[in-house]
Amino acid sequence: MTDLDDTDRSILRLLARDATLGAGALGRRIGLSQPATWRRVRRLQDAGILNGRRLRLNAEALGFGVTVFLGVKLARKGRVSLEDFERAVAAIPEVQTVEHVLGLYDYRLRVVARDLADFERVLRRRIMTLPGAGEVEANVLLSEERRPGPLG
Structure with a gap:
């Protein structure tokens, strides 16, 4: 360090x-x-402390007015590999982040959509058809406040 x-x-x-x-x-x-x-x-x-510089796009200004956080639990019957799920979910352009987490769900996804009808289409046609997708819980983002992080 x-x-x-x-x-x-x-x-x-x-x-x-x-x-x-x-x-x-x-x-x-x-x-x-x-x-x-x-x-x-x-x-x-x-030292790896600065790890690139990123441009943050304003999803709402680009026409994506809805952001949803999805908790995804993988189905256990097919024993799909984590790599297969991650590869398939990464190919969905509306999925902004994929986080492998510990807890009630296996993955947490940040998904953007034009509106709720568009989100439903993405959920039904893309996310629920992913290899191994099981239970899903959706939380719609109402507002977001950026925090400066541990350095204040």
Whole structure:
């Protein structure tokens, strides 16, 4: 584990808010030169602490007004492999995340759809036909608040 100082934490907080910031802009905000900031960012990347920079799309602005979290329990009769299920679910474009979890369900999926009728179509035609799909519990997202994470 890499030891993080206050400057590293400041860099991580700033990048968590805006991953497009370059080393020069980061440096100006934390009081370091561009090269010194770049070296720190590079060290955080090499240590695996910074793991890429991602663009977050606004699903609602793209016409996907409904987000549903699905708990999926695999059927035990067919003994389908986890890999078969994961491969099949990853091919469904409306499924944004696939999380293998411990608890009541085997998987937690984040699914986007245009509206509830579209979600029902995705559920019936795509998700319920997956190899090994058993019980499913749906929770419709009403609102979402982004938290800054453990670094505050």
